[in-house]
Amino acid sequence: MRPRLYLAGPIGGESYSAATDWRVATTSVLDGVIDCFSPMRGFTHLKGEQSISDTVSLRAPRVHTTKGVISRDHNDVLRADCLLVRLHGAKKISTGTAIELAWAYHLHKPAVVWIEDGDENIHAQHPMLVETFRWRTPSISEAIEIVRGVLLP
Numbered sequence: 001m002r003p004r005l006y007l008a009g010p011i012g013g014e015s016y017s018a019a020t021d022w023r024v025a026t027t028s029v030l031d032g033v034i035d036c037f038s039p040m041r042g043f044t045h046l047k048g049e050q051s052i053s054d055t056v057s058l059r060a061p062r063v064h065t066t067k068g069v070i071s072r073d074h075n076d077v078l079r080a081d082c083l084l085v086r087l088h089g090a091k092k093i094s095t096g097t098a099i100e101l102a103w104a105y106h107l108h109k110p111a112v113v114w115i116e117d118g119d120e121n122i123h124a125q126h127p128m129l130v131e132t133f134r135w136r137t138p139s140i141s142e143a144i145e146i147v148r149g150v151l152l153p
Helices: 016-030 066-079 095-106 140-151
Strands: 004-008 035-037 082-086 111-114 135-137
Touching (some): 004 016, 004 066, 016 140, 082 140, 095 111, 111 140, 135 140
Parallel strands (some): 004 082, 082 111
């Protein structure tokens, strides 16, 4: 069985492209060696959105109700061996991402966080959240290399 990686990061307030492009690119880079779980899977009905609402669309399939989203994402974190978390460029607190980091911390699952250096990013300003970061890097390519080092023999 291949290692499993959960791709966490802001969705609410992001464009569909911003929420999905980095996940698609990361999955492509790791294809064949690490299985990636994206919380954006199945949300193609949001394609073209410029700012995804924090509330789930009533047009969405049943799995994408608020209860469905938290259940699926929690299950993904439970099944994952590691989290790769994009906080880089975040303009507002991503509550869902903070919850996913807390789940991972509680489950002793490593989290590799792609975030700016320093404390300018809003997520870097709370000591409890920062303590959930096992690795921190300002580069997605370095984050992927850290994930490889953590998950691959």
